[in-house]
Structure formats: structure tokens, C-alpha cells
Amino acid sequence: MLSFPTDGNLSLYLHIPFCTTCCSYCAFYSEPVDATKAYLQPYVDRLEKEIRACKAHLDRFFTIFIGGGNPGSLTADQLRRLLVAAKADASDEVTIEMNPETFDETYFSLFAEGLVTRLSMGIQSMDDPTLIRLGRNARREDNLRSIALARQARLQYGIELSFDLMVCLPGQTVDLAIADLHEILMLSESDHISLYCLTVEEGTELALQVGLGNTTVLDEDGQEDFLQKMWSELRRLGFEHYEVSNFCRNGKKSKHNQVYWRLDNYLGLGSSAASTLTEGSLARHYTQNQSLQEFALSQCFSGYEEEHVDANQQIEEYVMMALRTNAGIDKQVFAARYQKDFDCLFASAISSLDSSWYSDTIQFFVLTEYGFMVIDEILLRLALEIS
Known part of the structure; x- marks a missing residue:
């Protein structure tokens, strides 16, 4: 189960x-x-x-x-x-x-x-x-x-x-x-x-x-x-x-x-499905690794593998998903969720970005449409600061 x-x-x-x-x-x-x-x-x-x-x-x-x-x-x-x-x-x-x-x-x-x-x-x-x-x-x-x-x-x-x-x-x-x-x-x-x-x-x-x-x-x-x-x-x-x-x-x-983009809790059922489940500071991923044939012929809840997600990986996943949206990252929500200050954590990386890629205010960090075009580069730079 x-x-x-x-x-x-x-x-x-x-x-x-x-x-x-x-x-x-x-x-x-x-x-x-x-x-x-x-x-x-x-x-x-x-x-x-x-x-x-x-x-x-x-x-x-x-x-x-x-x-x-x-x-x-x-x-x-x-x-x-x-x-x-x-x-x-x-x-x-x-x-x-x-x-x-x-x-x-x-x-x-x-x-x-x-x-x-x-x-x-x-x-x-x-x-x-x-x-x-x-x-x-x-x-x-x-x-x-x-x-x-x-x-x-x-x-x-x-x-x-x-x-x-x-x-x-x-x-x-x-x-x-x-x-x-x-x-x-x-x-x-x-x-x-x-x-x-x-x-x-x-x-x-x-x-x-x-x-x-x-x-x-x-x-x-x-x-x-x-x-x-x-x-x-x-x-x-x-x-x-x-x-x-x-x-x-x-x-x-x-x-x-x-x-998905808020990294809220979701349960995935079926062959190859994935789940993200978080309670407090504990986060888990589940992946279903059976083929559809194995899934159909096996016992319920077999084939689901659990992976615990550490604090740094949780932050990386949240940033990766939230920045895909035009709501971006609410810094107060980020601080409450991870007990870290967004500006302190990412100041160096953000200073290296082209100013046309993002909007940065006291409360929000949001990518522009041009930032969406280069999101992989932005996420890479931010991810290097997390560890």
C-alpha cells in the first residue's frame, strides 16, 4: 500500500x-x-x-x-x-x-x-x-x-x-x-x-x-x-x-x-505512473515500474518504488516547476515552505542573468516570455546555487 x-x-x-x-x-x-x-x-x-x-x-x-x-x-x-x-x-x-x-x-x-x-x-x-x-x-x-x-x-x-x-x-x-x-x-x-x-x-x-x-x-x-x-x-x-x-x-x-506546477500532492496509479507526496519536511516520489502486462497480472500495489527526496532536491524541483508559470515564485511561500530566503539563496545566480529574462520584486520572481525561451539555462544557473 x-x-x-x-x-x-x-x-x-x-x-x-x-x-x-x-x-x-x-x-x-x-x-x-x-x-x-x-x-x-x-x-x-x-x-x-x-x-x-x-x-x-x-x-x-x-x-x-x-x-x-x-x-x-x-x-x-x-x-x-x-x-x-x-x-x-x-x-x-x-x-x-x-x-x-x-x-x-x-x-x-x-x-x-x-x-x-x-x-x-x-x-x-x-x-x-x-x-x-x-x-x-x-x-x-x-x-x-x-x-x-x-x-x-x-x-x-x-x-x-x-x-x-x-x-x-x-x-x-x-x-x-x-x-x-x-x-x-x-x-x-x-x-x-x-x-x-x-x-x-x-x-x-x-x-x-x-x-x-x-x-x-x-x-x-x-x-x-x-x-x-x-x-x-x-x-x-x-x-x-x-x-x-x-x-x-x-x-x-x-x-x-x-x-504539478505548484508541486502539490498527487497520486499516480497505473503502469509507469508517478507520484509526488509531501507531508511536512518529508517528501517522497513513487514510480510504477511494471509493464502493462506485469501490472495487469500482479498483486495490487506491487511494482511501486519509493524514493525519499532530500531538502535540496525539493527546492530544485519546486523552482523548476514554479518558474514554468507566469505566477513564478512567491518568495513568502518559498520561505514558509523551505525555511530559506529566496533572495539570499539565489542572489548570485540572478545577478548573472540577462535582465530581459525575468522580473524580480520584493515578493515575486517571475520569468518573462523571453525567459521562457531560455528557461533551461536559467534553471541550470539557479540549480548550481542550491547545493
Whole structure:
């Protein structure tokens, strides 16, 4: 049994590691659902038991997020079992990811019952040649159909919508990416966009193709110019840039993702899921290291490995996450949380930064949009001061 704090809010992440096929850029753990169908029901059975065992110690989960893989590999009834076990109708926000090719009206019952309040859909591109290069299972026709269904669900049940877009893709122009953005917003009227710059992750098919010279990706200068134009267009459309890769209007921020960025407590269940659990000065990470096959056939709560997080690592993780947001670091909160003065700890590192990268006041240290562009460099300099 996992050991988690019972005071304060606790959020829940459920990992569904089944997918049609793996996209060329994807580094998240998943396996082809057609080859692993025999494990799908046992996987759901164990996950439900773990949820119920954890839920017995809690009044409710603050937020819930079901991700993958593709949760659309499960039926609405299977997802309902997990959500009912978690008493999702009592949570402040319940998000489910769906890939366009598997989303249909059978999932509307989850919205009607108040078990899901937010739908996050990975569109990535509206251009068929680009989707093919990415190894996506969906095509433009699938995207159009699923966006229309998502808008229908929003109008009928009042759920919130979020769409993922990828930019700096091989062969993609800024004009094409902006056209994708406009089309998605026009069709869906969504108030949330996650905009991701293509990252070449080690071990992916994309990394192999780049290494072989078969695929060319933008250099850092090209990516910076591309992102600046996309960010500017989102700002013009009324979106707040509230995290490096996330934009909202009308205050529709993701409550669950803010849990990660504040380094609040969250419990991750399922194959390859991770947890961060803190009580007082004691912080623990849990990682689930079983394959989906092992997870499905093993005893509940087996395969979760615990790691204690020391004080310096806690500070480093907090700074790394908080500076991804436009709220930045509240120095009073930092002092209360870690019994250290932010200005004293980081004065030397901050003095080495370009002044256009950040805003520093008595109460807050916040990165500018230009700082977001060079966040890795900033975090490296700050991290060197912690130890």
C-alpha cells in the first residue's frame, strides 16, 4: 500500500498505457492495444481496486486526470468503473485525454453523469502530410469529426475543452501552424490550448530518423522565431500565456496541471505512473515500474518504488516547476515552505542573468516570455546555487 498524506488536497493521475500505435515523437509509455487486448480488462480490474483502496482513506480527490497512451482505448463502461471508484463527481475538475480517432458519442454518458468535466484532445496538426510524418493514427477527417463532437459535448453538458497543438514540425511553416490554430478555435470555441514545440526524445522513431539524416528539425534560433510568432498570435486572440506550453482565456486554466506546477500532492496509479507526496519536511516520489502486462497480472500495489527526496532536491524541483508559470515564485511561500530566503539563496545566480529574462520584486520572481525561451539555462544557473 502506498503511504500518502491525508491532510489537505490530493489529486489523482491514472495512466492508461494502451494506444493504437506509438507516434514517432512520443516518449510516454504505451503499447499497441491490438497486441495487448488480453490484458486490458485485468488492467482495469487492478486499477479499480487500487483506486478504491486509496479512496477509502480520503474524502475526495481534488482533481483527477486520466491520460495515456490513449484512454479512448477503454470503453465508456470501463472508464466509468474507474471514475465511480474515485468518486469523480465530487472532484473540482476531472480531465480525460482522448485521441481523435477513438472519440465518439458513447463517451457522452461520462459527461452527462458529471464524471468528466474536461476533455483534452491531441490534435497536433490539421494537415494530413504533417500527421503522416508524425506517425499519427488520426487524419484531418478524424480531427474535424472529433472537434465537432467535442463542441457538441461542451454545448450539451458544459464541459471544458482543451486541444494540443505541436509546432516546429518537419516541413511545417508558421502560416500553416497559425491556420491550424484558427481552424481549431473556430470549430470548437475552446478556451484552452496546449502548444508544444517538437522535442526529439531519445529512443523514439523520430530520434532515429533525425540521426539517420532522413528528417530535419529546426535549430534553436528557428524554434525561437516560430514560437514567438505563435505566442504573439495567441496573445492577439485573447489567450493568457500562463505556463510555458499552456494558454487560456476566460480564466480556464487547468486545475490539475497547476497541481504539478505548484508541486502539490498527487497520486499516480497505473503502469509507469508517478507520484509526488509531501507531508511536512518529508517528501517522497513513487514510480510504477511494471509493464502493462506485469501490472495487469500482479498483486495490487506491487511494482511501486519509493524514493525519499532530500531538502535540496525539493527546492530544485519546486523552482523548476514554479518558474514554468507566469505566477513564478512567491518568495513568502518559498520561505514558509523551505525555511530559506529566496533572495539570499539565489542572489548570485540572478545577478548573472540577462535582465530581459525575468522580473524580480520584493515578493515575486517571475520569468518573462523571453525567459521562457531560455528557461533551461536559467534553471541550470539557479540549480548550481542550491547545493
